[in-house]
Amino acid sequence: MLLPITFFIFTSLPFFTWPSVAVDTIAPNQALTDNGETLVSSGERFELGFFSPPNSSNRYVGIWFNNVPQQTPVWVANKNNPITDSSGVLSITATGNIIINNNRTNSIVWSSNSSSTTASNPVLQLLDSGNLVVKNVGGNDNSGNYLWQSFDHPCDTLIPGMKLGWNLGTGQEWYITSWKSLQDPSSGDYTYRLDPHGLPQLVLRQGYSTVEYRSGPWDGVRFGGGPELGQNPVFSPIFVFNASYVYYSFENNVDSTISRFVLNQSSLLQHLTWNQGRGEWVDIITLQGDNCDTYALCGPYGICNINYTPDCECPDGFTPRLPQDWNGLDWSGGCVPKTQLNCSTPEPGGFRKFSRLKLPDTSNFLVDATATSPEECEAACLRNCSCVAYAKTEASGCVVWFGELLDIREYNEGGQDLFIRMAASELGSNNNAKRTAVIASVSVVSGVLLLGLISYCIIRKRTAWWRGAQRLENPNQENNQSAEDEDLELPLFDLVTITTATTNFSFTNKIGEGGFGPVYWGKLSTGQEIAVKRLSKDSGQGLKEFKNEIVLIAKLQHRNLVRLLGCYIHGEERMLIYEYMPNKSLELFIFNQIRGTSLHWQKRFDIIVGIARGLLYLHRDSRLRIIHRDLKASNILLDSEMNPKISDFGLARTFGGDQHEASTNRIMGTYGYMSPEYAIDGIFSVKSDVFSFGVLVLEIVSGKKNRGFYHPDHDLNLLGHAWKLWNEGNPMKLMDAYMENPVPTSQLLRCIQLGLLCVQQRPEDRPTMSSVLVMLDSENPMLPQPKQPGFYSERFLVDTESSSTGKKPQTSNELTVTMLHGR
Ligand SMILES: *[C@@H]1O[C@H](CO)[C@@H](O)[C@H](O)[C@H]1NC(C)=O
Ligand SMILES: *[C@@H]1O[C@H](CO)[C@@H](O)[C@H](O)[C@H]1NC(C)=O
Numbered sequence: 012m013l014l015p016i017t018f019f020i021f022t023s024l025p026f027f028t029w030p031s032v033a034v035d036t037i038a039p040n041q042a043l044t045d046n047g048e049t050l051v052s053s054g055e056r057f058e059l060g061f062f063s064p065p066n067s068s069n070r071y072v073g074i075w076f077n078n079v080p081q082q083t084p085v086w087v088a089n090k091n092n093p094i095t096d097s098s099g100v101l102s103i104t105a106t107g108n109i110i111i112n113n114n115r116t117n118s119i120v121w122s123s124n125s126s127s128t129t130a131s132n133p134v135l136q137l138l139d140s141g142n143l144v145v146k147n148v149g150g151n152d153n154s155g156n157y158l159w160q161s162f163d164h165p166c167d168t169l170i171p172g173m174k175l176g177w178n179l180g181t182g183q184e185w186y187i188t189s190w191k192s193l194q195d196p197s198s199g200d201y202t203y204r205l206d207p208h209g210l211p212q213l214v215l216r217q218g219y220s221t222v223e224y225r226s227g228p229w230d231g232v233r234f235g236g237g238p239e240l241g242q243n244p245v246f247s248p249i250f251v252f253n254a255s256y257v258y259y260s261f262e263n264n265v266d267s268t269i270s271r272f273v274l275n276q277s278s279l280l281q282h283l284t285w286n287q288g289r290g291e292w293v294d295i296i297t298l299q300g301d302n303c304d305t306y307a308l309c310g311p312y313g314i315c316n317i318n319y320t321p322d323c324e325c326p327d328g329f330t331p332r333l334p335q336d337w338n339g340l341d342w343s344g345g346c347v348p349k350t351q352l353n354c355s356t357p358e359p360g361g362f363r364k365f366s367r368l369k370l371p372d373t374s375n376f377l378v379d380a381t382a383t384s385p386e387e388c389e390a391a392c393l394r395n396c397s398c399v400a401y402a403k404t405e406a407s408g409c410v411v412w413f414g415e416l417l418d419i420r421e422y423n424e425g426g427q428d429l430f431i432r433m434a435a436s437e438l439g440s441n442n443n444a445k446r447t448a449v450i451a452s453v454s455v456v457s458g459v460l461l462l463g464l465i466s467y468c469i470i471r472k473r474t475a476w477w478r479g480a481q482r483l484e485n486p487n488q489e490n491n492q493s494a495e496d497e498d499l500e501l502p503l504f505d506l507v508t509i510t511t512a513t514t515n516f517s518f519t520n521k522i523g524e525g526g527f528g529p530v531y532w533g534k535l536s537t538g539q540e541i542a543v544k545r546l547s548k549d550s551g552q553g554l555k556e557f558k559n560e561i562v563l564i565a566k567l568q569h570r571n572l573v574r575l576l577g578c579y580i581h582g583e584e585r586m587l588i589y590e591y592m593p594n595k596s597l598e599l600f601i602f603n604q605i606r607g608t609s610l611h612w613q614k615r616f617d618i619i620v621g622i623a624r625g626l627l628y629l630h631r632d633s634r635l636r637i638i639h640r641d642l643k644a645s646n647i648l649l650d651s652e653m654n655p656k657i658s659d660f661g662l663a664r665t666f667g668g669d670q671h672e673a674s675t676n677r678i679m680g681t682y683g684y685m686s687p688e689y690a691i692d693g694i695f696s697v698k699s700d701v702f703s704f705g706v707l708v709l710e711i712v713s714g715k716k717n718r719g720f721y722h723p724d725h726d727l728n729l730l731g732h733a734w735k736l737w738n739e740g741n742p743m744k745l746m747d748a749y750m751e752n753p754v755p756t757s758q759l760l761r762c763i764q765l766g767l768l769c770v771q772q773r774p775e776d777r778p779t780m781s782s783v784l785v786m787l788d789s790e791n792p793m794l795p796q797p798k799q800p801g802f803y804s805e806r807f808l809v810d811t812e813s814s815s816t817g818k819k820p821q822t823s824n825e826l827t828v829t830m831l832h833g834r
């Protein structure tokens with residue numbers, strides 16, 4: 012059927028082809044050949060032509076953005092059937108079928124299958140929207156009734172005008188499928204599709220059945236009620252849900268914006284926008300923002316909240332089904348009601364309200380649009396004893412759930428209300444109230460000596476930052492500062508310079524969200540690139556931490572520490588201006604399969620040495636002794652040559668010359684990097700930084716996060732796993748599977764041993780940073796045998812008695828300490 016037509020065209024019609032002229036239509040007597048130059052161009056925005064993905068010689072017909080220098084295909088025609096040389100020819104038949112022919116083998120590589128009897132004078136046209144359409148010349152073009160359109164056949168990308176969902180009338184579905192790899196656009200493992208049953212929601216699956224993530228139901232404003240995909244300065248989400256259509260789409264707020272929504276080959280769902288100034292794609296939204304977005308992480312009835320430690324909790328009235336697994340951070344068993352509902356009683360239970368939730372998933376829920384009031388909805392649920400929960404949504408009316416509730420998460424703001432059913436006896440008791448972060452009960456040393464040391468430390472610090480602060484708040488005094496006021500030799504930036512550099516803190520200049528506020532990229536008029544950390548007014552970083560950070564950092568000069576260029580303080584508004592690190596943080600590399608492969612062993616080793624040098628400088632060589640307290644992969648920034656620089660001194664503490672440890676009742680740090688004596692007793696010293704450094708070394712070697720490490724054979728975390736492999740004589744098994752092979756074995760082994768030495772349970776067993784550097788630098792050092800690591804099996808803190816700080820408290824009083832962690 013196809014062949015005779017093609018044969019006819021290829022033999023009988025003289026093709027007209029263009030060398031490098033941009034046109035926007037192809038008629039049946041024309042063709043687009045792969046001579047490397049020809050393109051079809053729609054106005055200004057999109058181009059269609061033959062291309063090869065990076066590092067691939069395969070040729071594909073695709074559509075990409077015209078004014079994005081880094082070729083970014085949004086649609087690929089023959090994605091599953093590449094042409095291996097440049098003999099491809101794109102044309103359209105007289106019946107409106109688009110074909111890509113291999114002119115060497117004279118075979119059809121791809122066909123749109125859009126032959127139509129209604130075709131009369133069809134042409135292929137690339138519209139300004141990026142939509143490639145087949146339409147009848149002279150036909151009613153703008154009605155959207157095309158014979159065929161690429162927007163109906165999405166690949167991995169949505170651009171404005173494309174849809175994700177269903178035409179309920181025709182049963183046609185639009186969904187996106189990931190590429191196999193950066194080099195290979197053929198259909199990969201992941202799909203993101205709209206599930207139209209019950210409450211419409213978007214679901215990311217691996218293969219046909221494994222759910223990886225779901226958006227949560229549409230609530231009328233956004234999906235799942237969470238912050239993702241809500242209103243933002245770049246684009247507006249569109250959701251249509253009526254009798255004919257249910258789909259998600261978006262439009263750019265400003266017409267000239269270039270933005271796209273893409274399902275990455277590594278299953279990441281991101282909305283990106285092109286930043287002209289920086290010449291790169293900036294992700295404004297990553298849907299799977301954190302752990303809690305992992306589908307059903309907390310099991311049936313479990314509630315995930317990223318601010319809890321650990322992330323999962325059972326709702327009030329429920330208790331872990333398998334307490335032992337639950338405490339071992341395997342939450343898949345979920346929760347069960349403390350008291351089973353008894354349906355033979357006249358009044359089978361009631362409801363407890365839970366707020367700010369992403370509504371649960373379940374294979375079995377009913378939507379009852381007729382129940383309009385909450386009372387009706389509650390009554391509807393009470394009528395059937397298998398009903399476990401209900402919610403009243405703006406978009407869909409009353410929803411009732413049957414079966415287990417899965418994948419509930421709690422947000423800090425936004426979200427929806429869910430009413431979970433439970434036995435009346437559970438409702439009566441009011442001792443439920445609190446579900447807070449894990450509170451660790453901690454005994455604190457209150458020896459007189461130690462108290463003295465602490466107040467010394469505090470007073471010292473106060474005066475230091477206070478002097479600095481005064482100068483900062485009165486910039487006019489800058490000229491008559493006294494010589495003794497050497498705390499701050501730091502340029503004060505003015506607001507105009509900063510706003511100009513960051514294009515008025517434009518959303519597309521935002522490069523990250525630090526623990527204490529957003530970070531923006533900017534370019535000074537001198538051409539220097541900067542990173543501006545703008546502290547949010549309600550950030551946890553009070554004036555105290557801010558000044559602490561300035562005073563500390565201003566004095567530090569080392570090639571492995573990120574350099575502070577200046578700051579800005581005016582009233583509530585506070586900003587820190589740093590040198591810009593183009594490669595962002597180490598975390599983005601070592602825990603990412605794709606970027607991880609680019610990090611060769613030698614580079615990893617250099618990074619380890621660099622961090623060690625920076626840390627040694629902090630501990631010993633700088634004028635102050637500084638404990639960083641929050642060393643972690645995301646705080647190691649990488650410059651253009653991948654040199655590591657330690658950043659984020661918001662929690663750092665200075666020490667007096669002869670002071671060796673201190674204690675705090677405000678334990679702040681990051682879970683997974685905190686040493687036992689610090690996490691449990693609040694005691695920190697250079698050795699707690701050494702512990703974090705050891706964790707970091709093992710993470711760099713293994714490419715695995717300590718926190719959240721999972722191994723099918725045991726319950727150990729990464730430290731325990733490394734320790735186990737070490738004792739079994741298999742330490743090389745720890746090596747990142749994505750690292751090149753072979754690597755210098757002795758050097759790698761030395762790093763593993765060193766990492767284990769640094770994470771030993773007792774602080775006094777851990778080496779100092781200067782011995783760490785000696786061990787790293789010498790060829791064949793004699794390293795001691797590591798002893799048992801701290802926190803190697805406990806995946807989270809349970810009791811305090813097991814701690815061993817090497818000291819017995821003289822008098823101890825119970826103090827409640829909230830574990831906070833800066834993510
Ligand atoms: C392409 O290959 C070169 C050399 O192997 C490598 O340096 C580069 O990173 C690769 N590019 C991509 C996008 O994979
Ligand atoms: C296909 O190849 C033939 C012979 O190799 C050549 O004459 C013809 O021009 C080619 N067609 C196109 C459209 O390039």
Ligand SMILES: *[C@@H]1O[C@H](CO)[C@@H](O)[C@H](O)[C@H]1NC(C)=O
Pocket residue numbers: 122123124
């Ligand atoms: C066109 O039809 C053929 C044969 O049914 C099929 O293999 C091919 O995938 C179809 N092409 C498209 C773009 O759907």
Ligand SMILES: *[C@@H]1O[C@H](CO)[C@@H](O)[C@H](O)[C@H]1NC(C)=O
Pocket residue numbers: 251252253254255256
């Ligand atoms: C459904 O929504 C679409 C898009 O807004 C609209 O074009 C269509 O007419 C609507 N259909 C019905 C039945 O309301």
Ligand SMILES: *[C@@H]1O[C@H](CO)[C@@H](O)[C@H](O)[C@H]1NC(C)=O
Pocket residue numbers: 273274275276277279605606
């Ligand atoms: C997918 O993610 C990787 C790493 O995050 C990135 O390098 C790549 O450009 C992304 N791919 C697409 C198609 O956006």
Ligand SMILES: *[C@@H]1O[C@H](CO)[C@@H](O)[C@H](O)[C@H]1NC(C)=O
Pocket residue numbers: 353354355356
């Ligand atoms: C349920 O309640 C009925 C009536 O009060 C009682 O007879 C029965 O034993 C209860 N069942 C359970 C499992 O508690």
Ligand SMILES: *[C@@H]1O[C@H](CO)[C@@H](O)[C@H](O)[C@H]1NC(C)=O
Pocket residue numbers: 394395396397398413
């Ligand atoms: C309760 O709901 C379930 C699920 O929809 C249904 O199978 C069952 O028949 C209902 N029971 C009653 C008594 O209505």
